[in-house]
Amino acid sequence: MKLPSALSSPATRCLVAVAATALVATGCSSGTPGKEGSAGGGTLVVGYTADPNTLEPWKATQFQAVHLLEQMYSTLTELDGDLNVKPGLAEKWQYADNNKTLTLTLRKGVKFHDGKPFSSADVKSSIERIQKPETAAVAAATVKSIQSVDAPDPQTAVLHLAAPDAGLLAGLATTNLAMLSKDDTPETVGKKPNGTGAFKFDSRTAGQSVKLTANGDYWGSKPKLGGLEFRIIPDQTSVVAALQSGNVQFATLDDPLVAKSAEGSGLKVAKTPSLSYHVLQLNARKAPLDKLDVRLAISCAIDRKQVLDTAALGEGEVTGPITSPAYKSDPDARPCPNRDVAKARQLLAGAGFANGVTIPAIVSQGEYATSVNEAQNLQAQLKEAGINLTLQTLESGAYVDRWVAADFSAAVALNGGRPDPDGMYGRYFTSTGNLNKVAGYSSPELDKLFAEGKATTDTAQRKEIYTQVARHLEDNAVWVWLFSSYSYTATTQGVSGFTPLANGSLQNLREISLQ
Secondary structure, eight states: OOOOTTSOHHHHHHHHHHHHHOSEEEOOOOOOBOOSOTTTSBEEEEEESSOOSOOOTTTOOSHHHHHHHHHHOOOSEEEOTTOOEEESSEEEEEEETTTTEEEEEEOSSOBOTTSOBOOHHHHHHHHHHHHSGGGOOTTGGGGTTEEEEEEEETTEEEEEESSOOTTHHHHTTSGGGOOOOTTOOHHHHHHSOOOSSSEEEEEEETTTEEEEEEOTTOSSSOOSSSEEEEEEOSSHHHHHHHHHHTSOOEEEEOOHHHHHHHHHTTOEEEEEEOSOEEEEEEOTTSTTTTSHHHHHHHHHTOOHHHHHHHHHTTOSEEOOSOOOGGGOOOTTOSSOSSOOHHHHHHHHHHTTOTTOEEEEEEEEESSSTTHHHHHHHHHHHHHTTTEEEEEEEEEHHHHHHHHHTTOOSEEEEEEOOOSSHHHHHHHHHSTTOTTHHHHTOOOHHHHHHHHHHHHOOOHHHHHHHHHHHHHHHHHTTOEEEEEEOEEEEEEOTTEEOOOOOTTOOOGGGGGOEEO
8 A cells, every 4th residue: 555854865865866867877786594694594584464465566555565575576776775766677777868768778687586587578568567557556657657668679678758757767666666577467476476586485374474585596686595484473562572582583563662662672673764654545536525624624623743642652753745855745834734623613514514524434454553543543633523533444455455446435544655756646646647546636736736747857846846736735635644653673683784764665685694
């Protein structure tokens, strides 16, 4: 389904440089725990609170599914620890024709897990299939600017763009744009994944675990682990208990109270600012949320800091729509920067709901830890303004199904962020965005702004454009953005080499070694 300013300025500068220059970029290639060693260094057991709901990378929105799939699949570009774009399956690239032609030079010798060679034909096939509406790819909007793909030789893919697209290189790094073999379909890999990533699919026991083995033919640095096991454990407290007992060696936590408990018990815990944002999504296409004043009333009735303090122990910061460090929104640039219950009641009355209004909302249980606490706090705050937020709590898979189908009036959500705001929101808030149904809102003004943001590579201009985007979203109370928080990585002694990323990716599990 889906970065705070704490990120370093070099990261921001490099992201800006990628968008601004759009010229040439090159880069370098890049069970039971056992001793460190290539493809024989034991199995790292990862504690997971929810069973991945899909094995199709183009359709994965659940965090657990994405984290699993990024171990098995590769993307054309990747992001480094500072969220700078770096080479992936494309070892270098060149822009031409006023930034409307992007030529990718692909790595030689890359193989899919079934032994077939990776080539430009797979790039062409993947992008063309992702773009087809019937594929229902969740990141289709990211490659919308690509008009056609040529494959003049096995190591060269040429992307012809309708217009310059400043966010494309960063966008290609998402696992939702993983490269599939031209001989595979989303349905076949949904049963048995076949990627070019550091680990291969081994087996799956529904509701219990997914096991992967090291890919000895991996194109990058060979994994030091012999394998990964993603073990399903129902809640984060139980995950920590498993870490303490040694049955699990690695876990990501999003409950700050549990993270503090884990750290106090002697486990190693790393805290990382997150691009992801907690939000109350409002579907403006469903009554009574189709009335602007009702949405504004909801926004004005909520103290974001109270939600943060209550649900996440204050571990984070109140946020506006854009969390990308180079384009970060001002959280005070909204109609009610401070909670105003009287204003909320006035707006409700003006919308014809002087006696109050009922808004049904869905809540996920299992995908992230603070969801129910957030929902209950929102419910209590809104009640004081005459807004009855009724809550339906769903297990993670059922929630994702309802969310993707836009089968909700309101949704308490944690959405993943991206380094570039176009990749973050273009698919939601443009009228032709592939997740616009989920967003529940579009406008000609937003269509124009997003088009301008993609077309320019001038950093200052882009920042001003996305400031206008954020202001439009807030002024129309499209959603109620709450806060961004932290992710916590907990490991046992003997686990080393993992670098957490602010976009929440676990791609660096391939760097871990066990002692």
